[in-house]
Amino acid sequence: MNIYLILQMAAEAMGDREAVKLNNDSITYSELNYMSKSVASLVKNNEKIGFLSENNLLMPAALFGAAIAGVEFVPLNYRLSEEQLNMQLKRISPAILFTDQDIKCKGIKTIGITTLALDNKAELDNYSDDEAVAVELFTSGTTGEPKSAVLKHKNLMAYILGTVEFMSAGAEESVLLSVPPYHIAGIAAVLSSSYSGRKIVQLPNFSAEAWMRLVIKEKITNAFLVPTMLKRIVEKFDDNLSLPSLKNVAYGGGKMPRSVIERAMKLLPHVNFTNAYGLTETSATICMLGPEDHRSAFNSSDALIKRRLSSAGRPIPSIELIIKNDEGNICLPEELGNVWVRGEQVSGEYKGIGSKLDSEGWFPTKDRGFLDSDGYLFIDGRADDVIVRGGENISPGEIEDVVRTHPNVEDVAAVAVKDIEWGEAVGLVIVASSPIEDDEIIKLVRTKLRSSRVPSIIKYMDELPYNETGKLLRRVIRDNFAD
Amino acid sequence: MTQIFKPGVKLSSKVCKTQIMVLRIPAIELEIFCGGLPMEVGDPDVLGEIQGENNGTLVGKRYTDETETMEFLCTRGGEGSISVSGHKIDIKAAKKLPSSD
Numbered sequence: 001m002n003i004y005l006i007l008q009m010a011a012e013a014m015g016d017r018e019a020v021k022l023n024n025d026s027i028t029y030s031e032l033n034y035m036s037k038s039v040a041s042l043v044k045n046n047e048k049i050g051f052l053s054e055n056n057l058l059m060p061a062a063l064f065g066a067a068i069a070g071v072e073f074v075p076l077n078y079r080l081s082e083e084q085l086n087m088q089l090k091r092i093s094p095a096i097l098f099t100d101q102d103i104k105c106k107g108i109k110t111i112g113i114t115t116l117a118l119d120n121k122a123e124l125d126n127y128s129d130d131e132a133v134a135v136e137l138f139t140s141g142t143t144g145e146p147k148s149a150v151l152k153h154k155n156l157m158a159y160i161l162g163t164v165e166f167m168s169a170g171a172e173e174s175v176l177l178s179v180p181p182y183h184i185a186g187i188a189a190v191l192s193s194s195y196s197g198r199k200i201v202q203l204p205n206f207s208a209e210a211w212m213r214l215v216i217k218e219k220i221t222n223a224f225l226v227p228t229m230l231k232r233i234v235e236k237f238d239d240n241l242s243l244p245s246l247k248n249v250a251y252g253g254g255k256m257p258r259s260v261i262e263r264a265m266k267l268l269p270h271v272n273f274t275n276a277y278g279l280t281e282t283s284a285t286i287c288m289l290g291p292e293d294h295r296s297a298f299n300s301s302d303a304l305i306k307r308r309l310s311s312a313g314r315p316i317p318s319i320e321l322i323i324k325n326d327e328g329n330i331c332l333p334e335e336l337g338n339v340w341v342r343g344e345q346v347s348g349e350y351k352g353i354g355s356k357l358d359s360e361g362w363f364p365t366k367d368r369g370f371l372d373s374d375g376y377l378f379i380d381g382r383a384d385d386v387i388v389r390g391g392e393n394i395s396p397g398e399i400e401d402v403v404r405t406h407p408n409v410e411d412v413a414a415v416a417v418k419d420i421e422w423g424e425a426v427g428l429v430i431v432a433s434s435p436i437e438d439d440e441i442i443k444l445v446r447t448k449l450r451s452s453r454v455p456s457i458i459k460y461m462d463e464l465p466y467n468e469t470g471k472l473l474r475r476v477i478r479d480n481f482a483d
Numbered sequence: 484m485t486q487i488f489k490p491g492v493k494l495s496s497k498v499c500k501t502q503i504m505v506l507r508i509p510a511i512e513l514e515i516f517c518g519g520l521p522m523e524v525g526d527p528d529v530l531g532e533i534q535g536e537n538n539g540t541l542v543g544k545r546y547t548d549e550t551e552t553m554e555f556l557c558t559r560g561g562e563g564s565i566s567v568s569g570h571k572i573d574i575k576a577a578k579k580l581p582s583s584d
Contacts, residue, residue, distance in 0.1 A: 001490075001491045001504070005504070005558060008558070009542060009543065009558055009559075012542070012559060013542045013543065013560075154491075161506065161556065163580050163583065164580075164582075165543065165577045165579070166542065166543020166544070167542070167543050168577075175582075175584075185584050188584040189584045192582065192583075192584055193584075196582070198582075222582055224583075224584050248581065248582055250581070250582060250583045250584060252583070272581065274581040274582070274583055276583035276584065278583075284583070284584060285583040285584065288580065288581060288583055290580075290581045291581060316580060317578060317580075
């Protein structure tokens with residue numbers, strides 16, 4: 001199985017449909033197929049295909065072109081520092097790199113985004129049909145040095161075949177894509193949109209205003225957003241705005257604050273919201289909280305149903321999911337533990353490190369969470385972020401949720417700080433809308449939780465450090481406390 | 484002639500444009516037909532005569548047997564119907580999931 005099958009089928013069954021659009025330029029599935037073959041013909045000696053740019057019409061062609069040529073597609077983060085970027089380039093060499101940046105690195109041959117000759121007549125229909133690696137993605141590295149996750153053709157195909165029906169989208173449907181090419185959601189969007197026949201409209205530089213303008217102009221029906229993006233949209237939302245074309249909004253890639261999703265549902269009552277939980281290592285989505293779940297939670301007066309608005313939903317049919325405690329036993333409902341998943345779309349493999357799957361194929365996501373009695377998953381945070389105070393495991397999320405209820409708290413993060421007596425203790429960083437006394441926070445945590453959760457240090461910042469796709473950089477906060 | 488098929492293999496019809504990919508199949512000797520003639524790897528140069536009653540295949544649809552021990556993805560549609568020695572093959576009902584990306 002090879003992901004090129006997706007484009008091959010799309011080009012054959014709906015070749016004249018618009019596939020991708022950027023500003024006033026668009027290409028059909030036939031044209032995308034032709035472009036992909038052109039990209040593939042550039043590969044002479046099994047060089048990887050790198051991509052260092054914002055989203056553009058060439059991006060899907062580079063992804064599928066690499067698949068045709070049987071080499072890895074490696075999208076790189078264009079926001080990295082020169083030093084970080086050079087380190088990653090060395091790791092992917094030798095490669096053909098699509099970029100408009102001036103890059104000098106041994107083994108890297110750059111090709112400008114605008115100069116690709118599209119009159120190439122390469123016909124490469126005998127693409128490799130094996131278990132090769134399709135995509136190499138550097139993880140965001142919020143807890144340490146970025147790892148390079150490998151996704152095989154069979155992982156990505158299992159995800160698409162397990163979640164998308166071929167040509168199920170109407171010809172009028174379109175998805176607004178504002179996540180960058182180096183994010184798993186940006187890759188998954190190309191594959192699932194091509195398979196369903198839904199036009200991708202690219203928005204390379206997200207702003208709430210540009211996003212809303214484009215929804216109206218292009219009569220967008222679908223969109224994927226990371227939580228920070230939805231937060232900005234609801235903040236900028238004008239009450240006169242209705243976005244009538246918009247039908248489905250999926251979100252994921254980080255924790256969605258309950259207040260943001262509730263506000264979004266109020267502002268856009270006609271929109272179906274889906275929370276998609278997944279990791280790079282699992283070829284995107286493994287759990288979904290669907291539109292019906294959103295509405296019943298939103299309208300429920302039962303606290304256990306209502307809190308499902310903060311849930312990651314339930315595993316998709318092709319995924320098995322269990323929660324195990326630190327001793328390796330299966331947790332009971334409501335018992336916090338480590339999230340393990342299994343399924344064909346799960347890669348769990350890193351370059352130079354190998355597979356992290358256990359002997360039975362289970363992958364430790366390193367996310368901590370619990371299931372409720374109906375099997376809804378609640379993600380608490382990363383296992384690496386757990387604060388171990390005197391042998392007791394404290395999850396930052398629990399403290400953050402309580403502190404966030406203070407009316408003057410706009411944003412908050414709890415991290416581990418070194419403590420002579422306890423080994424680690426709770427350090428708190430707060431973004432306040434108006435001044436707060438430390439005592440108010442300490443009292444709040446002590447009454448709602450218990451004394452071990454009380455922060456030993458509280459700092460105030462103008463804003464918390466997030467990366468561009470909305471992931472909180474706890475490492476940066478921890479370093480800040482260490483200084 | 485019967486043979487053991489592997490998942491991922493693509494088979495072409497000898498009577499129409501139908502092409503399928505094997506997604507799941509038991510590791511036993513089987514023969515897969517389309518329009519009455521055995522399917523093979525690679526498109527034929529000349530199409531043969533379609534045999535018996537055929538409903539055709541639809542691109543993108545999954546085809547499975549009664550007990551769902553085997554599953555095929557139609558990668559190109561045609562006029563012939565899929566059959567497997569000793570098994571009844573039908574379209575598999577789609578499980579509709581909300582789009583997540």
